[in-house]
Amino acid sequence: MITEGTLLVHCSANQALRCAPIAERPGAGLVISPFQRDEAGLLATAAYLLRQRHFEAPLLLDAARYAGPARLPASAPFNPRWLRRQRELGVPVLTDSGYVDSGDEPGLAGILHRAAVLPDTIAVLPLHPIWLQDRLHRTVLTGHIRAAGGPVALVLEASRDPFALPGVVEGLLAVLGCGVPTLLLRCDVSALGALCHGAAAAAVGTVAGLRHLTPRPAPQSGPVARGFRPAAPSAVFAPALSYRRINAISRARRRHPDPGLFGCACTVCDGRDVDWMAELDDREREVPAFEHSIRVLQDLRDELLRSADTAPASWTAHCTDAVYRSRELGWDPAPMLRHWQRHQSPGATVTRLTA
Ligand SMILES: [Zn+2]
Structure with a gap:
């Protein structure tokens, strides 16, 4: 159960045992993403935390299929097994959504409407920042969120802090005004701003790569990307x-x-x-x-x-x-x-x- 104003720790599965004690306090909780795309490992870690370690704070599992060089587009269907495993573990159910690119209104609407027909499911919306920055995009986004009427979890793409981009704060406030419970994943200090303005929960990443959604490197940047060192x-x-x-x-x-x-x-x-x-x-x-x-x-x-x-x-x-x-x-x-x-x-x- 997530209470209003929950500040979550967003970690990868290999950090989850270390993060669990930090996330066990009133108003806190944990979001776990797979380590090196290993979804089975993530589910096993969650099962251990819940059943052997008796972790009692809110726990969310983020499939993160919207991230990385092989990310899926928003039109990709949800994996029924992923949804079912979350229900079996008794955690809030997050969709394993693909990435919503700047012009992909059908993809955006598809995620929201497919999630709306599933019981107690939170639609994960991994968004190009234009959806919050641009007034017209924002109107389309909030229109679809209102029409679907279910809870949403936003993930914002940017090479650094998405809230440094003009219009993103306004866009977030517009989503918070839609009257649906809203979570914010992969965030940094702006998680607190979101909570102060009515977000149900917001997650702060343990490392820079979990504090926003990193854009996919351009194809010509291959050798540079291979030489990339974490900050x-x-x-x-x-x-x-x-x-x-x-x-x-x-x-x-x-x-x-x-x-x-x-x-x-x-x-x-x-x-x-x-x-x-x-x-x-x-x-x-x-x-x-x-x-x-x-x-x-x-x-x-x-x-x-x-x-x-x-x-x-x-x-x-x-x-x-x-x-x-x-x-x-x-x-x-x-x-x-x-x-x-x-x-x-x-x-x-x-x-x-x-x-
Ligand atoms: Zn200190």
Whole structure:
């Protein structure tokens, strides 16, 4: 059962056992995507978590067939076995949707209408960002969501933060205004903005690749793509309300030594300055970086959602403060802060999830 305002941890199956304890607290939960496209491995991990480890927080399984070089298009049929296995495990049922490209209105409508005839099923909508950015696309999107009337889970494509793109915040608020329970998967700090404006649940990815849907590389970029190295881990820096490279946080601390700004009381940092992780190499940093980030975002969620009435205004105030703090530290503020700041009025009313 997902309660309103749930902040989920979005991890891959090989991280699930480590993430389970982080996701077991009130208002939290877990979304798991396959590791290296291994759906059977994902289902086995979920079965272990539920039946042997007795994981009790909300658990969602994301087939992620919309991602990667071999992603499926929105017109691809759902796999009945995938839907059935989720029901057998007793988890909310997410469709294994393909990717909805910029011009694919039939694909979009197909996912929504095929999901609407299934009992208690959440339609996963992996969207090209134009569906939220462009006014005409947005009208088509919200029209189909309203007509289908069932819960949706959005996944937004962008090479970096989709909420940095103009119009994406407006588009999300329009979807939240459709009156259907809305989840947001593969997100970063903007998950909190979505929750403050009435999303039923939003998921923060453990690694950069799970904090948005990475566009498929262009065919001519093959050799470049093969040489691609994962980005050095970033961590949430709460005063700037954004993910920052740990080395950048270290440099900022040396320039502006202020224990009140850099000290972190989360269970991972335990009062140390947040850039203590700079002493570790990139591989060792990854786990504490995401544990710290999720803990900090969970505490922020608790603070922001203390009252649903004041949450949108409280989120705006946090964004305004983060812009100021970022500048003070010599950084460009995260672009999404400006987009969220423009939306001060209370947003959509929270719509109850039935799944
Ligand atoms: Zn910390």
